[in-house]
Amino acid sequence: MEREYDVVVVGAGAAGIGAAVGAARNGARTLLVESESAPGGDLVTGLPILGACNARGEWVAGGVLRDLLERVDALGGYIGPVCDWRAVHGVCVDPEALRLVLAAALRESGVRLLLSAIAAGVDVSEGTITGVRVVTRSGQHDVRARYLVDATGDASLCALAGAPVCAGDGQDHFQPLSLVFRVAGVDFEALLNFAEENPGEFLLAESPVMPTDPRECARRLRERGYPYLALSASGSLLGRRIGDGSLFPCTAFFLTPTSLAKRELCVNATRLADVDATDPEQRSKAYGSLAAQAEAALHFMKAELPGCREIVLSAVAHRVGVRETRRIHGEKTLGTEAVIHGLDAPDGIARGAHHVDIHGSGTHQVRIPVRDGGSYAIPFGCLIPRGLRNLLAAGRCLSSTREANGSARVMGTCLATGEAAGTAAALAAARGLKDIRQIPVADLRDTLAAQGAIL
Numbered sequence: 001m002e003r004e005y006d007v008v009v010v011g012a013g014a015a016g017i018g019a020a021v022g023a024a025r026n027g028a029r030t031l032l033v034e035s036e037s038a039p040g041g042d043l044v045t046g047l048p049i050l051g052a053c054n055a056r057g058e059w060v061a062g063g064v065l066r067d068l069l070e071r072v073d074a075l076g077g078y079i080g081p082v083c084d085w086r087a088v089h090g091v092c093v094d095p096e097a098l099r100l101v102l103a104a105a106l107r108e109s110g111v112r113l114l115l116s117a118i119a120a121g122v123d124v125s126e127g128t129i130t131g132v133r134v135v136t137r138s139g140q141h142d143v144r145a146r147y148l149v150d151a152t153g154d155a156s157l158c159a160l161a162g163a164p165v166c167a168g169d170g171q172d173h174f175q176p177l178s179l180v181f182r183v184a185g186v187d188f189e190a191l192l193n194f195a196e197e198n199p200g201e202f203l204l205a206e207s208p209v210m211p212t213d214p215r216e217c218a219r220r221l222r223e224r225g226y227p228y229l230a231l232s233a234s235g236s237l238l239g240r241r242i243g244d245g246s247l248f249p250c251t252a253f254f255l256t257p258t259s260l261a262k263r264e265l266c267v268n269a270t271r272l273a274d275v276d277a278t279d280p281e282q283r284s285k286a287y288g289s290l291a292a293q294a295e296a297a298l299h300f301m302k303a304e305l306p307g308c309r310e311i312v313l314s315a316v317a318h319r320v321g322v323r324e325t326r327r328i329h330g331e332k333t334l335g336t337e338a339v340i341h342g343l344d345a346p347d348g349i350a351r352g353a354h355h356v357d358i359h360g361s362g363t364h365q366v367r368i369p370v371r372d373g374g375s376y377a378i379p380f381g382c383l384i385p386r387g388l389r390n391l392l393a394a395g396r397c398l399s400s401t402r403e404a405n406g407s408a409r410v411m412g413t414c415l416a417t418g419e420a421a422g423t424a425a426a427l428a429a430a431r432g433l434k435d436i437r438q439i440p441v442a443d444l445r446d447t448l449a450a451q452g453a454i455l
């Protein structure tokens with residue numbers, strides 16, 4: 001194994017994919033280290049890609065993301081943006097096609113991929129990371145890099161390097177973990193008809209830029225033909241089962257299409273709040289409970305949800321989904337007001353557009369829209385951890401208030417901040433800079449724009 005790289009990216013979720021491809025396309029010898037046995041993270045579970053479009057349906061993320069989507073389309077796995085007539089336009093894809101596309105994109109851009117490998121330690125000298133210890137089944141490897149990108153979701157590399165971080169709400173409260181799954185054989189039409197006849201069973205018409213009448217929203221959903229629906233805990237169907245204790249408390253069953261041909265939906269319903277997912281014991285224990293919830297959810301859908309009588313379980317996510325752990329304290333912090341008011345920034349390197357979306361325990365969830373259904377800029381400084389010269393952080397661990405993170409944590413935005421971080425790292429390595437802060441942001445923005453990023 002080679003020991004020297006221009007850029008090492010740790011974590012191959014949405015942010016890490018964006019970072020590694022971004023770095024390699026800019027000429028950097030790039031290593032992507034991932035503890036799981038395949039890249040992709042939540043991207044390949046079937047969840048819709050949020051933050052790619054704003055609530056008005058305009059694209060706000062481009063670059064690597066759009067390239068990946070084009071290739072998914074060529075494999076017949078692309079549904080595209082679907083409006084839920086509640087609050088979002090989520091980009092729906094078949095995750096199995098995306099798995100192949102991610103592998104191809106990494107391979108073709110020349111990224112060296114190291115799977116089943118954990119970055120377990122770093123050497124730091126005067127604010128510069130001089131080496132990373134990577135542990136694999138065959139032992140420990142010491143890797144050196146000019147620049148590194150922490151795309152671990154958990155800010156693990158930053159924490160290992162001694163950079164300041166914070167976690168959850170600061171008082172041991174964390175957004176819930178969830179285990180998503182997919183079901184095939186759904187009668188889309190019957191489910192959409194049920195929604196049109198019973199709009200009160202679903203979350204609809206929550207956005208100020210969408211129609212205010214839930215019935216009208218349900219009608220538009222049926223017209224589009226894809227059941228992108230949130231069966232609400234406030235409705236009688238789900239509410240009754242939560243009330244009688246036969247189902248776990250949740251806000252909603254978020255149902256999103258992954259394939260018309262397979263009649264397949266992704267189901268995001270299970271939840272276990274206030275688990276610190278950076279603690280392996282807590283995280284492992286959660287797996288069993290969430291799997292039991294998924295089983296209960298499947299039985300419920302089959303027995304009670306119209307259009308789902310014939311469903312079969314087609315996939316269970318390969319890992320427990322984690323919404324929230326640690327965030328870095330960066331040179332800049334993405335603020336709550338900037339998100340809610342959709343503010344621009346001269347040093348913006350990506351855009352976010354998802355509403356502030358903080359799931360709580362039980363049926364609790366905070367949702368605050370971005371003004372006018374627009375988007376906001378993410379300043380470069382949000383990716384730069386304080387006190388370190390050659391490390392960037394991208395994805396959900398970027399520097400942000402808890403509320404801002406509730407928006408910026410979605411996959412379209414993570415991919416975009418990842419691409420920005422990887423591109424910045426490659427530029428800094430190529431120029432022989434000793435500190436990422438020496439990159440003129442205008443140069444970075446020009447490079448990103450030339451790659452198709454939307455700033």
Ligand SMILES: Cc1cc2nc3c(=O)[nH]c(=O)nc-3n(C[C@H](O)[C@H](O)[C@H](O)COP(=O)(O)OP(=O)(O)OC[C@H]3O[C@@H](n4cnc5c(N)ncnc54)[C@H](O)[C@@H]3O)c2cc1C
Nearest residue numbers: 011013014015035041042050119153178321322395396411
């Ligand atoms: C249940 C659930 C539903 C969601 N719904 C949506 C949705 O509908 N749409 C949407 O866009 N977003 C959704 N999100 C949010 C989104 O999926 C995540 O916030 C986003 O994928 C985070 O991407 P990331 O790359 O920052 O981190 P992650 O996806 O967490 O990736 C980090 C990667 O780093 C690896 N890693 C960590 N530490 C190390 C280490 N030390 N060494 C090596 N590898 C390491 C991990 O294995 C992982 O693959 C949801 C999240 C959850 C949990």
